[in-house]
Amino acid sequence: MYQHEGILITVDCIVFGYEDDLLKILLFKRWIEPSKDQLSLLGGWVNKNESVDDASRRVLQTITGLENIYMEMVDVFSEVHRDPGGRVISIAYYALMPITEENKKVVESHSAEWYPVHEMPELIFDHNQMLEQALSKLRSNATTSLIGKQLLPKRFTLLQLRKLYNAIFQVEFDPGNFRKKVLSLKVLEQLDIKDTSESKKGAYFYRFKEDGSNDNNNQIFKVDY
Amino acid sequence: MYQHEGILITVDCIVFGYEDDLLKILLFKRWIEPSKDQLSLLGGWVNKNESVDDASRRVLQTITGLENIYMEMVDVFSEVHRDPGGRVISIAYYALMPITEENKKVVESHSAEWYPVHEMPELIFDHNQMLEQALSKLRSNATTSLIGKQLLPKRFTLLQLRKLYNAIFQVEFDPGNFRKKVLSLKVLEQLDIKDTSESKKGAYFYRFKEDGSNDNNNQIFKVDY
DNA sequence: ATAGTAAAGTGTAAATATAACACTTAAAGT
DNA sequence: ACTTTAAGTGTTATATTTACACTTTACTAT
Numbered sequence: 001m002y003q004h005e006g007i008l009i010t011v012d013c014i015v016f017g018y019e020d021d022l023l024k025i026l027l028f029k030r031w032i033e034p035s036k037d038q039l040s041l042l043g044g045w046v047n048k049n050e051s052v053d054d055a056s057r058r059v060l061q062t063i064t065g066l067e068n069i070y071m072e073m074v075d076v077f078s079e080v081h082r083d084p085g086g087r088v089i090s091i092a093y094y095a096l097m098p099i100t101e102e103n104k105k106v107v108e109s110h111s112a113e114w115y116p117v118h119e120m121p122e123l124i125f126d127h128n129q130m131l132e133q134a135l136s137k138l139r140s141n142a143t144t145s146l147i148g149k150q151l152l153p154k155r156f157t158l159l160q161l162r163k164l165y166n167a168i169f170q171v172e173f174d175p176g177n178f179r180k181k182v183l184s185l186k187v188l189e190q191l192d193i194k195d196t197s198e199s200k201k202g203a204y205f206y207r208f209k210e211d212g213s214n215d216n217n218n219q220i221f222k223v224d225y
Numbered sequence: 226m227y228q229h230e231g232i233l234i235t236v237d238c239i240v241f242g243y244e245d246d247l248l249k250i251l252l253f254k255r256w257i258e259p260s261k262d263q264l265s266l267l268g269g270w271v272n273k274n275e276s277v278d279d280a281s282r283r284v285l286q287t288i289t290g291l292e293n294i295y296m297e298m299v300d301v302f303s304e305v306h307r308d309p310g311g312r313v314i315s316i317a318y319y320a321l322m323p324i325t326e327e328n329k330k331v332v333e334s335h336s337a338e339w340y341p342v343h344e345m346p347e348l349i350f351d352h353n354q355m356l357e358q359a360l361s362k363l364r365s366n367a368t369t370s371l372i373g374k375q376l377l378p379k380r381f382t383l384l385q386l387r388k389l390y391n392a393i394f395q396v397e398f399d400p401g402n403f404r405k406k407v408l409s410l411k412v413l414e415q416l417d418i419k420d421t422s423e424s425k426k427g428a429y430f431y432r433f434k435e436d437g438s439n440d441n442n443n444q445i446f447k448v449d450y
Numbered sequence: 451a452t453a454g455t456a457a458a459g460t461g462t463a464a465a466t467a468t469a470a471c472a473c474t475t476a477a478a479g480t
Numbered sequence: 481a482c483t484t485t486a487a488g489t490g491t492t493a494t495a496t497t498t499a500c501a502c503t504t505t506a507c508t509a510t
Contacts, residue, residue, distance in 0.1 A: 001259075001310040004230025004270050009314065034226075048312050052303040054295050076316055078299060079279040085226040087273050089234065091301055140442065159457075179459075179497070199457040201505040217365065220443040222497080384486075402469065404488075424486040426476040447468080 008088045009046040011056040012127065014074065014134035015064075016116055017099040018104045018151040019035070023167045024099070025131065026063075026107065027123070034085045035124040041131070043110070056093045065106040070096045070150040072141070075133045082126050094134040094149035118170065139225050142168055145185055145215035148208075154192040155205040157195045158182065169223050181221070234271040235311045236281040237352065239299065239359035240289075242339055243376040244326040248392045249324070249339040250356065251288075251332065252348070259310045260349040266336070266356070268315070280433070281318045291329040295321045295375040299359045299365070307351050319359040321375035343395065364450050367393055370440035371412055373433075380421045380430040383407065394448050412439045 015026035030040045033186060044059035046052055052069070058071045074092040083089070097103070103133050108116075115121065117135065120128065141147060148161050164180045184186065194202035214220075240251035255265045269284035271277055278296070285294045299317040307313070322328070324339060332339075340346065342360060345353065366372060373386050387403045407413065414434050419427035439445075 002313070004233055005273050006232050007271065007273060008227060009232050009234075010231050042488095046232065046303075048230050048232060049305060051305060052301055052314065062487095066327055067489070073301060076277055076298060078271075080274060080276060087228070089271075089277065143442070157458090175457085176460075176500085196506085199505090200455075200507040201458050203458060211306060217368070218447055219449060225442060306469040380486090384463080399470070400486085402490075406468095420475085424476090426482075426487050427478095428487055 003009050008086060010043050010088055010090045011046060011051070011052060011059055011069070011131055012043040012077075012090050012092050013056060013060055014041055014092065014131055015060070016094060016096050016117075016134075016138065016151065018164055018167065019099040019114065021167055022161050023117045023164075025117055025120075026112050027115050027121075028110070028112045036163060037151060038124045038125045039121055041092075041127045045089070054190055056091070056095075058097055059216050063102055063107065063110050064076060064097060064111065066097060066103060072137065074130065074137050077126055077130065079126070084125075089153065090130075092130045092134065095205040096147070098153065100152060106177045129189055136225075139168060139223075143221045144217070145213075146182060146185055155191060155193070155195075157198065157203040158205055159198055159207075164223075169225055171223060171225075185214050185220065233311060234277070235268050235315045236271060236277060236284055236287055237266045237268040237302075237315050237317050238281060238296075238339055239266055239317065239319040239344075239356055240285070241319060241321050241359075241376065243361065243389055244324040244339065245390065246388050246392055248342045248389075250342055250345075251337050252340050252346075253335070253337045255349060263349045264346055265349045266352045271316075273312075277316050280284060281316070285320055288332065288335050288337060289322060289327060290330050294382060297362065299362050301353065302351055302355065304351070305419075309350075309404055315355075317355045317359065317364055317412055318425055321372070323376060323378065348424065361450075368444050368446045368448060369442070370438075371407065371410055371445065380416060380418070380420075382428040384428055386431075390446075394450055396448060396450075410439050410445065415438075423425060 017026065018025045026042060028042055030036055030038050042059060042063055044055065046055040050058070056071055057069070059068055060071070072092045074094050076089065076091055077096060078089040117131070120131065122128065123131070142165065148156070148164055151164060152160055154156045158179050161182065162173050162175065165173055165178070187205040187209055191205040191207060193205050195205055196202040242249045251267060252264045254268055255261055255263050267284060267288055269280065275283070275301055281296055281434040282294065285296070286292055296318045298320050301314065301316055303314040305312060323389065345356065346355065348356070367390065373381070376389060377385055383404050386407065387398050387400065390398055390403070412434055413431040416430040416432060418430050420430055421427040
């Protein structure tokens with residue numbers, strides 16, 4: 001119906017995971033020209049019969065084998081010459097997923113690997129910039145609501161949660177104050193089981209409440225980053 | 226170089242202005258089918274030889290006659306059937322501009338009109354949703370940094386600034402506390418001139434400092450919205 | 451078995467920030 | 481002279497933040 005020129009659209013996903021007290025992202029060896037064999041984010045075309053969200057979900061699911069991955073749009077990257085192979089606009093998403101033995105296998109079968117965020121190699125095109133912005137948005141979201149549901153196991157201790165926050169912001173949160181702040185949000189529930197692997201005394205496991213959406217528009221952590 | 230199908234891309238701009246103590250946005254009568262003559266946001270195609278930012282800037286400049294309009298991306302709207310006329314992905318931006326006598330004329334010459342945000346008529350497609358999200362993002366930004374530079378005259382009183390914030394959040398900020406908070410940010414400088422139009426005593430004019438970028442990542446106003 | 455250890459968890463006190471509201475000041479209009 | 485209105489300052493109670501110190505628990509090493 002309209003008379004105008006179409007443009008190629010892709011999604012690129014900054015997939016965050018958490019392992020060994022480190023925030024990591026998933027990187028791929030690019031398999032087509034240009035920049036074949038260089039490291040890149042997970043990406044894919046947006047088809048005419050799907051929304052951008054759907055495309056991103058599809059791409060993520062193909063590579064990780066997981067459904068219902070948590071995603072959030074980061075930004076649109078549309079500089080005319082950002083991709084030497086043609087005029088391509090990319091919508092960047094960040095995604096959060098647990099790193100488990102199972103999906104590690106699936107991921108590796110696609111020759112993808114987990115890299116620590118804070119020692120990032122050079123990526124193709126504007127992908128390093130995408131990562132920076134994704135990290136910035138992740139941090140911003142982590143100050144507004146309590147994140148971790150998608151990065152930690154179902155059951156986790158407050159130590160694990162705090163270490164996740166330490167890894168995200170690259171700061172040391174005060175153990176006592178962090179605990180009190182987190183519990184005051186009332187989005188976690190304590191379980192009767194203790195984790196004895198990380199301390200002699202043993203720490204109670206917690207999990208996110210089923211209903212518990214926190215996230216009013218106010219800040220819960222004040223951090224400089 | 227790539228083999229894939231292109232998609233039509235547009236930008237839609239939620240243009241905010243401020244007049245008569247009201248936050249307003251610019252609406253247009255759509256001039257093409259489908260939904261001809263219905264109210265819509267300012268929009269336009271993204272061409273192959275320009276970035277999405279550039280397209281938005283171009284569209285804004287054409288209609289308002291202003292260069293360097295402040296813009297911020299809001300979101301991507303890409304549901305497959307959002308536009309009955311075809312498969313069109315739209316990138317929404319909000320823009321801030323002063324409502325002056327001059328640009329009022331330019332704007333009206335394009336048969337656009339300023340409508341108060343809080344009594345919004347029905348708009349085409351998903352444009353009402355775009356407005357909601359734009360307003361939400363504007364509010365979020367207004368809690369993180371002091372806005373007003375693009376919506377108020379170069380010189381303004383703290384009363385004017387406070388009324389702008391009242392209009393944006395639909396609440397009444399406390400005069401004394403608002404003043405103290407705003408001045409503590411040190412992004413405004415007091416001028417030697419007073420405005421006597423709004424009070425008998427006269428209030429000092431202020432302006433935004435040249436360098437003065439506030440905007441660390443922390444919240445300056447706590448408001449529920 | 452006892453002492454040392456390391457994180458779990460609680461407590462506290464000073465410093466800041468917030469919120470509500472009272473008060474003083476200035477000048478214009480009657 | 482008096483009233484009015486916003487400008488601008490001050491005050492107090494409460495809440496939040498920050499930086500620690502302290503107690504508890506149970507495993508580990510001697």
